Amino acid sequence: MLENKEYVLCGGTFFTLLLQARKQRTAARKNAVGEKDGLNDSEVLEGLIRVAFPDYISPAGRSIRTHTSSYKACRLSANEYLPFDKEELIHTFDREIKETFFSPLQRMCQFSLSFIDEKNMGRWLVRAILDTISRDSSITDEIFYIDQNGHPMDKKHLLTAQNIELQPFLLGIWHFILSNRADNTVGAATIDSWHDRPTVKRAKRKFNSEVGKNWGNSVSVHIIQVDEPVSGEHKDSIRPRKVLVDKRSSDFDLDWASRRSMRSPKDEYRAYLKNTREKYNKLKTLLYNDAPVEFYNFYICNNIEQRIYIKKNSYRRKIIENSTAQLLHECSNFILISGTGGLGKSMMMRHLLLDSIEHFDEFGKIPIFIPLKDYSDSYDSLLDYIFEKFEGLGGSKKLNDLSKLLSHGSCLLLFDGLDEIKSDCRKKFEHDLEFFADKYTDNMFVISSRPAGAFISLHRFTVLNLCPFTKEQALSLIDKLDFRPDEPAIKANFRNELDNTLFRTHMEFTENPLLLTIMLMTYEQFAEIPSKMHIFYREAYITLSQKHDASKGAYKRVLKTGLTADRFADYFAEFCARSYRDEKFEFTDLLFDQYFNSLHERTKELHNVTPSDFRDDLVENMCLMFYENGKYHFTHRSFQEYFCALYFSKQKDKNLKRIGDFFENKNRRHYSDKAFNMLYDMIPEKIEEYIFSPFLKSLFVMCDAKNGYWTFLEELYPVLYYESGETSLWIRNEANSFIYNAIIRIQDIAATLDFDELPQEDEYLMDEWVYLDSDYKSPEFESGSLINKNAVPWEYKEYFGEPEVVGRYYEIDIEAILRNPEKHEDTIHLLESDDFPIRAEFLAVRAYMQELIDKEQAVGDDLFDLFQ
Template sequence: MNEVESRVAAGVITELVKQTVYPIKHAVTSKWGKSALKSEIELIDAYEKYLTKSKEKYSKTKTLLYKRTPKDLYSFYENLNVKYEEQQIDTSDIRSILEVSNRIIITGTGGIGKSTMMKHFFQNSIDTTFLVPIMIELRNLNDRTNNGEIDLVDYIYNNIVDFDFNTKKIYLEYSLETGKNILLFDGLDEVKNEILNDVILAIQKFGHKYNKCPIIVTSRPTDSFIGWNEYIEVSACPLSKSQALSLINKLDFDTDIKKNFYKELDERLYDTYEDFASIPLLLTIMLITYDNNANIPKELHEFYEQAFSALFYTHDASKGGYKREIESKLSYDRFKKVFSHFCFQSYLNDDYTFTNEKVLSYLNESKRKFENDSDFNTENLLDDLINSVCMLVKDGLKYVFPHRSFQEYFAAIYTMNLLDDIQEKLFNEIVHGKSDCFDSRYVEILEQLQPDRFAKNFLLPKARELNSMINEKSYIKILSLFYMEAVIGNKFLAFPINDTTYFHIFDKILKLEGKVNGGWDKNEISQLYKKIIKKLGEEVNGIEFNQLNELGLLEDMLGIINFYKEIEIFSKGVEKIEAKLVTQSLSSEDFLKNL
């Protein structure tokens, strides 16, 4: 902050203090008389010292780019919008959000910037309101040694005393009673479960007692806020394209790299990687990756590999070459191997968020897996994952991936190194049973990384079973695997997809052959509908494939859905995969003979 800015800030604080002290003075003298009032000069001094020191603290923060040296908040901060009902609210001025309510809960996922937003609110409330802000990082309540009811006023007072608020607690209480403060409770999700209810109760009781003071609480999304009837819940919005570009423009980074990345972000990267580019933390990871490689690859697996490598080897931009030590002392390859196993285990167990106990349990299991070539301390590895390579983010009391696709990528990396018979067993007994199997990046990345082995181990076993049914002409059985019973409504007929592995395998092989499943003729479906109604009456609302067969209408349905044509294409696709595998096997034998 330059001299002019310092003087402006000092003037703002002085005016704010006056607006705060006078109501307190009036309240005290009205109740107790002038003799009870502490020296007005001392009271002004206490507030000025508090605001000056706390403003300084919350004006700086560390970032992924500057891990050692805190940077000025407004040198890089991009205002996030919050969403209330269907309306987006600009948070550049705290008064906009206070117009919605003086009781606000802001929810958002890890990495979106809730805590940074609260630091902005602290600064902005000093500049734009006559309210003295008080920031309480709720995770610090976890360190309380005494159990039972939480005296939040006492806790707040002790916090602000640390910022040189050298006056009696009663003056804080008068300040709260007259509504001269705004309370910023950051990170409710970081409070331990065993005291969470006590903290919630303390905040609610505090809000009832000091109902003139605005209160803002941040947390990750949770159902716990259903009972907070006095509070309005708003959600932090991801960065829009213009906001993402603005953020990149503000970052203190190599000018040429930033200029080129900005251009590509505008032209294609934001649209291609919106899930990443709209989250401040992940957008920063994209920039670091771009810096290391001068591009962001189009293939997903290449992007994740480059991002991990960039983060593992990244330097602190504020130190001109400083590289944070890898505390676990693992090399890049060993670190990647251990982390891949961690992701593989947790992905198969559907674990995406972790308590401290659970994450260490998984890491210890990975350590045992590679104990012959990787000796490390799991606590150090966890520290590396959070602070060095940023593959885990502390979200409240839990750990989460900065983006779930990182877990899927590294799980796929581990899977790729398994032998064929183990891969096939894994896919058929575990992976195919996962509800999101065919929608996951895990499967998509495996197909990119090992297309031939993917076809052999993932597609072929189930495809052979389907081919056997086709050869036996078990058409009703196949239809039952692909579709639920036909649904009949008011002048329509539909065939809802039965979300089974067989349907997706069939669909995948059709796509490999350049054929897209579906595209049925509406007129033919309408004709079948009329035939069914004629035979069963208009009261019918569903019909099984066996019934269609008994009514002599199965062939009509098979014609409508292009069944015969599609199973022919499917069978040819399976034959191609089989033939390719035979060719590869013969090639391997010839190779071995020539060794």
């Protein structure tokens, strides 16, 4: 039976199917009088070649017809006229598909429009290609890039797809063939099976195949139209207008249009948009401290990275350039932007806000900027907190008006600074956010945060990573900054060094917009850049302390406090340490005064230093803080972290153990927090002797007294988290100890678990993930979305049945398996084997502890033997 036949997908078989879906040819008698239809086999093949190789030039003469026939029959793979063996061309095409996708998609849309009967034959063509792929046993783990965003799919997911867009699909198949099917002759048997043998010599073979006609899987095929980009900056912006090929298209379009109309906000919110733009379009920065400047006069947009699942433990890295809320919306309605300090998260959020205001008529969502540093558990609900921000800029005087907008899905909610919420309020916020998102799911949610140990509690959010600056972006920022126009050589020399050496040798600084700006300022003072982070901040402080005198000639302004720069640093270091301990990042006048009046450093001064003078010096002279909306803020949190580390580094040795305990008890601090790292760099030997060594001795004494390695697991890794397949989780197994995590990070001995090695047994299974059918319409879920199986509505199951599980989340509870070791014998054997990553980490940490003990032993009687 035909259904059991083996098919092969290659250039010839693909081209043959395209020809069967070709537009209707012109009558032969019209051809005879010179009216060419432009649809002969050679012209179609040349058009297909230009999709991949746009500079292809058609050969002169009639020889192309012979080559076309041979290629279609799978007798020819490539030659001088068919450049399918040109690796340079194929590599360029491959890079286009994986990095931009828009340009080749434009070309495929033009090809399809010119040659394919999209409306009548498009659905069969897709089904025929899928049928061919399903019967091609040589296709196993290869990847197809077949949707308009360039997302990849393996064979399994491709064959179960419910909605396919014709032109991106054809483009992805053509890319697959050129990348994976250099030998076109492998399809000869397939071509033979698709055609009747001619009964007359030299007669044309007739296509007579059931391919695609009996394809059992339901699939809807769409045609897209891709608008021309407005400018080069938006070359990756694809704005399709989908039209269903089948009869459901009219219902779909009417439903979509009615929803858009329902969500259109009233003109009364234009005033709110104007007020919001005026508030956020200008700001002061480190360089522009005297007066606020236009945001886009100095802003360079970071790239954003999306990790896209391909197959088990395999992901593709997609880079989103020139990000906008509309582009991020293509990834998900729920976005979490993760980035380290100073990378530009708040700037990105401000950019998304301003851009959505600029393109409000196009995007149609009212942006609400919600700084989370102001959030506390005193608010009854998250809605009340959002309303406070909305009302403050003239959005509405009634909470009910905001509720209506949210109910219609008319808002873009920009939550800036998840990591700035106090740890004791974080749980309430996440609970409130979950409830809020369930109720108002049609809105777009964007959250920014420093990287956290896990975002499991925000399971519906797609995590996107804010990328460090590229070299080109770093240079562009320097070009934009208005720095010392009276001495242009300073910036020019710095830019030259940045271009030639600095970007490579100091990437920790040059990839970070804030640190790069400080680098430029420091370069003016020292004409070199230090390699250690704490030295960099020390020199940055010296630069900032002298910044206000740069153009004053011989006149030296005295600080209002009357303090020297060194003494001022002592005050500020204690201020930062105290506020860091309490997780305070902004201050009213009253709170600032309370912290200042508690400083021990004040008792060492002969003259009185007032809080107001100290504040003025911080803001006006030192530029270490700024004043906004009635509160004082650190110019950047990293300054608080550096000065906190500086203060701790100057304490007596006997107090270092207590300092270590402070960090240990603040176990929820993010690993991107640099305070402890800088403290270690300042006094590494003391940290090892007074913090690391006592900690490890205590840990291993406890382990050895109990159950050794298993006590270690129970204390530090009581639960192992892992996943299989596709989930929306971002999992990292971190130890239950800040100090321990610092040790394994500094010593570079942290274990990395390979999920493939862990048992995928039902007894460890906690959650499963499924895809909803793309035809399922619900206000709670996006069409075709990946969700937790427990969240699948009962009415979905009634109509579509149980969805297929595509991902699983597991937990191994150490205490639980030790209670019943006979039942978990294989798992226990795996975890205690010496090559298991955490077991290897355990042994490496024990060896490191012994190194520390050996260091502490006196090596001789000579006085200088003590000074190692």
